[in-house]
Amino acid sequence: GNSVTQMEGPVTLSEEAFLTINCTYTATGYPSLFWYVQYPGEGLQLLLKATKADDKGSNKGFEATYRKETTSFHLEKGSVQVSDSAVYFCALSALSSSGGSNYKLTFGKGTLLTVNP
Amino acid sequence: DAGVIQSPRHEVTEMGQEVTLRCKPISGHNSLFWYRQTMMRGLELLIYFNNNVPIDDSGMPEDRFSAKMPNASFSTLKIQPSEPRDSAVYFCASSSQQGVEKLFFGSGTQLSVL
Numbered sequence: 001g002n003s004v005t006q007m008e009g010p011v012t013l014s015e016e017a018f019l020t021i022n023c024t025y026t027a028t029g030y031p032s033l034f035w036y037v038q039y040p041g042e043g044l045q046l047l048l049k050a051t052k053a054d055d056k057g058s059n060k061g062f063e064a065t066y067r068k069e070t071t072s073f074h075l076e077k078g079s080v081q082v083s084d085s086a087v088y089f090c091a092l093s094a095l096s097s098s099g100g101s102n103y104k105l106t107f108g109k110g111t112l113l114t115v116n117p
Numbered sequence: 118d119a120g121v122i123q124s125p126r127h128e129v130t131e132m133g134q135e136v137t138l139r140c141k142p143i144s145g146h147n148s149l150f151w152y153r154q155t156m157m158r159g160l161e162l163l164i165y166f167n168n169n170v171p172i173d174d175s176g177m178p179e180d181r182f183s184a185k186m187p188n189a190s191f192s193t194l195k196i197q198p199s200e201p202r203d204s205a206v207y208f209c210a211s212s213s214q215q216g217v218e219k220l221f222f223g224s225g226t227q228l229s230v231l
Contacts, residue, residue: 043121043208043223043224049218089160104162
């Protein structure tokens with residue numbers, strides 16, 4: 001079955017530090033990969049996505065590259081801000097073997113990021 | 118657009134009581150999802166509707182849980198009777214297409230069953 005493993009948190013950084021949150025996956029079929037972000041008291045928001053191998057998703061200074069050879073989709077940002085403090089979820093969706101719709105997202109457990117001024 | 122609207126934001130109830138969670142998806146979206154978030158199990162898909170029809174309810178934990186979507190602008194998730202292990206954050210999400218390429222989540226309902 002499909003699964004997502006992301007690094008355990010919490011991660012605490014100082015403002016302007018470099019961020020990496022590791023994510024690896026196991027999937028049947030051809031998964032699309034996502035990073036979602038959840039700010040305190042809010043629902044999840046799509047941060048970025050990549051739909052095929054070697055694609056790079058990017059948004060708000062964050063980026064992640066779909067690495068099929070290592071089954072990874074690590075999230076990076078060169079210089080974090082206090083406002084980036086949130087929980088980050090790696091997720092995948094994969095077409096079923098019968099070619100059905102990829103409506104199911106499989107999420108990792110989430111990584112809490114705290115950025116201090 | 119107001120986004121996906123869930124109510125209530127917080128619900129505290131006693132074991133054995135009926136609980137109803139409500140969701141209004143984004144106008145024009147034809148896919149609706151109910152997720153449950155707990156520390157132990159993370160985010161789990163409970164049920165998926167497409168064009169108001171339940172497509173996949175395999176994630177509904179047991180018969181105490183039921184979900185309906187009487188029209189394109191409203192859905193409910195009901196737990197009867199509720200149990201302490203149902204305590205979690207319940208999210209509703211919607212999308213404008215059958216896949217999850219652009220999924221929009223509500224702010225969630227924090228349910229506590231005492």
